[in-house]
Amino acid sequence: MKKFHVLTTAVAAAAFLAGCGGDDAGDQSPRVAFTQMVNFGDSLSDVGSYDVGAVALSGGGHFSINGVGATGLLYINWTEFLAATLKLTQPCAAETGLNTIQAVVGVPPVPATFHDTGATPCLNYAQGGSRVTLQPGPGNVALFNAADPTTYGDALGALTIPVHDQIQNYLTDVGPTFSPTTLVTVLAGANDVFVQTATVSAEVAAGVSQDTAVAGAVAAMTTAADDLANDVNTMILANGATHVVVVNIPDASLTPSAIASGASGQALTKSLVQTFNTELAAKLQAGPSLLLVDAFSASEDQATNKAQYGLTDVTTPVCTSSSSLLCTKNTLIAAVTPAASAAPATAANTYEYADGVHPTPYGYRLLSELVGEQMAIKGWL
Amino acid sequence: MKKQSIASALVATAALCGAGAVHAQAAGDVMVQLGWNKIMPKVKSSDLSAPSLPGSQINIKSASALFATLTYMVTDDISVEALGGLPYKHDIVGAGAVSGVGEIGTIHQISPTVLLQYRFLAADGPFRPYVGAGPTFAKFYGTQGSAALTAVTNPGGPATTIGGDTEWGASLQAGANYKIDKHWFVDASLIKTFISTKATLSTGQETKARLNPIAINASIGYTF
Numbered sequence: 220m221k222k223f224h225v226l227t228t229a230v231a232a233a234a235f236l237a238g239c240g241g242d243d244a245g246d247q248s249p250r251v252a253f254t255q256m257v258n259f260g261d262s263l264s265d266v267g268s269y270d271v272g273a274v275a276l277s278g279g280g281h282f283s284i285n286g287v288g289a290t291g292l293l294y295i296n297w298t299e300f301l302a303a304t305l306k307l308t309q310p311c312a313a314e315t316g317l318n319t320i321q322a323v324v325g326v327p328p329v330p331a332t333f334h335d336t337g338a339t340p341c342l343n344y345a346q347g348g349s350r351v352t353l354q355p356g357p358g359n360v361a362l363f364n365a366a367d368p369t370t371y372g373d374a375l376g377a378l379t380i381p382v383h384d385q386i387q388n389y390l391t392d393v394g395p396t397f398s399p400t401t402l403v404t405v406l407a408g409a410n411d412v413f414v415q416t417a418t419v420s421a422e423v424a425a426g427v428s429q430d431t432a433v434a435g436a437v438a439a440m441t442t443a444a445d446d447l448a449n450d451v452n453t454m455i456l457a458n459g460a461t462h463v464v465v466v467n468i469p470d471a472s473l474t475p476s477a478i479a480s481g482a483s484g485q486a487l488t489k490s491l492v493q494t495f496n497t498e499l500a501a502k503l504q505a506g507p508s509l510l511l512v513d514a515f516s517a518s519e520d521q522a523t524n525k526a527q528y529g530l531t532d533v534t535t536p537v538c539t540s541s542s543s544l545l546c547t548k549n550t551l552i553a554a555v556t557p558a559a560s561a562a563p564a565t566a567a568n569t570y571e572y573a574d575g576v577h578p579t580p581y582g583y584r585l586l587s588e589l590v591g592e593q594m595a596i597k598g599w600l
Numbered sequence: 601m602k603k604q605s606i607a608s609a610l611v612a613t614a615a616l617c618g619a620g621a622v623h624a625q626a627a628g629d630v631m632v633q634l635g636w637n638k639i640m641p642k643v644k645s646s647d648l649s650a651p652s653l654p655g656s657q658i659n660i661k662s663a664s665a666l667f668a669t670l671t672y673m674v675t676d677d678i679s680v681e682a683l684g685g686l687p688y689k690h691d692i693v694g695a696g697a698v699s700g701v702g703e704i705g706t707i708h709q710i711s712p713t714v715l716l717q718y719r720f721l722a723a724d725g726p727f728r729p730y731v732g733a734g735p736t737f738a739k740f741y742g743t744q745g746s747a748a749l750t751a752v753t754n755p756g757g758p759a760t761t762i763g764g765d766t767e768w769g770a771s772l773q774a775g776a777n778y779k780i781d782k783h784w785f786v787d788a789s790l791i792k793t794f795i796s797t798k799a800t801l802s803t804g805q806e807t808k809a810r811l812n813p814i815a816i817n818a819s820i821g822y823t824f
Contacts, residue, residue, distance in 0.1 A: 244759035591755055595751060
């Protein structure tokens with residue numbers, strides 16, 4: 220019976236000694252060993268192009284709730300969340316500056332300066348207000364009109380370097396090619412939508428028929444999408460990039476500012492966004508090097524099924540400042556302002572929007588989760 | 601009845617070959633088996649609870665490991681078997697909206713099972729098909745997450761881990777053994793287990809998965 224006893228002991232030991240393992244994080248490195256990230260786009264990817272001069276004085280710089288840890292999250296912009304996920308150094312603005320009108324703002328302008336070379340280059344070229352190809356973008360000093368108080372914000376003097384020029388600046392300063400371990404992200408087009416909706420309003424006010432004005436805007440959005448697809452195809456993919464994430468325009472008709480423009484304004488915004496996204500998807504050169512992320516559908520789902528995303532409010536801006544560029548924890552609506560001034564505004568982490576068009580840090584985090592999910596499906600993460 | 605006649609033919613053959621007094625699987629006998637078991641979960645998972653990307657589900661892949669059994673013949677036909685083994689390590693992969701993500705983690709499990717069995721044909725015959733049923737206790741532990749799991753649940757934050765779980769389930773078994781000599785025999789069986797588990801992430805979300813695995817095993821046994 221000795222043998223028998225040994226065997227039963229062995230069975231029992233195998234079955235129960237095994238139950239000692241803990242829960243482990245596992246391998247946290249992405250499947251592709253990225254060495255750097257380069258970002259092109261607009262305010263949705265901007266990590267501080269205007270964090271100088273008057274903006275720096277106000278503690279702003281991101282188009283969201285500014286200040287590290289202001290809402291208890293470690294990062295603000297989706298490119299920052301993504302960099303952390305990919306174990307990359309945090310992105311920083313490739314070009315900074317403000318063409319501030321000192322007479323209006325009371326603070327001097329700051330000359331445009333590049334930071335994309337040297338030992339620790341900053342390779343996030345995205346700038347608030349940037350359009351795909353054309354200047355001026357929203358916030359550009361060229362739009363300032365002393366007779367029109369609605370343009371006074373433009374006196375800050377955003378550079379709004381178009382995405383085409385951003386890519387060219389990378390190719391000139393850092394390139395001429397992209398390395399296979401560089402992740403390139405592109406998110407642009409929303410400012411072209413804003414310019415076109417404003418143009419339609421102005422044209423209609425000037426007596427142009429609604430149909431003619433809208434047709435002109437649709438044509439302009441098609442051109443912008445063609446331009447962006449062409450830039451990605453010929454300046455990024457053709458120059459060696461093998462990991463290019465292009466994010467389409469979220470449904471801007473669901474933003475607080477579009478909602479404020481009324482049903483017809485929302486409908487126009489939505490149709491222009493869809494025109495752009497459809498054309499972009501059609502013209503981008505599909506393949507193993509390109510990942511097109513559908514932020515449009517995700518943003519609609521977030522608005523419809525907000526609880527699924529941990530959101531409670533998808534229509535109220537939490538910043539009291541008109542632009543989130545200047546928004547900090549100290550300029551939030553009462554509902555999300557923490558009782559103790561030292562505490563983070565964690566209540567803001569259930570709100571989608573910081574201002575009329577830009578997400579809260581949590582909203583940006585949701586975008587980084589979407590991009591992360593799609594990168595994982597693509598085999599990059 | 602065809603099967604039975606084949607079996608009786610085999611018994612007859614064995615007797616003709618002069619195998620002599622064939623050792624029985626008879627009342628009071630104790631048997632041990634050692635073999636290889638492959639567990640193939642048939643997973644149906646719920647969506648990961650909020651906050652999360654919609655439609656995130658999991659699938660749990662097959663795993664194999666060494667296993668052993670200890671069987672006691674209560675009567676000539678009825679036996680009780682305890683089945684246990686080395687831990688199984690399963691890959692957890694994305695499903696639903698995250699189908700194609702590939703491996704998002706791994707999990708270990710042990711699932712000792714006790715089966716009440718009924719054995720057909722003659723106790724001293726060489727071939728004995730059997731059926732069994734009984735409770736299964738499963739312990740899920742030793743999980744590992746991944747960069748992809750963290751990316752979709754807590755980007756930029758601490759790495760997401762998966763919590764273990766313990767569950768009870770029920771198993772049904774069908775198998776057969778064939779005697780090689782007085783002590784040794786070979787055995788194969790199929791076990792269907794009805795069991796679910798719940799994976800809870802360190803970020804708070806959870807997903808329930810109905811596993812209902814089919815296990816297929818082969819082993820070599822010894823009758824004392």
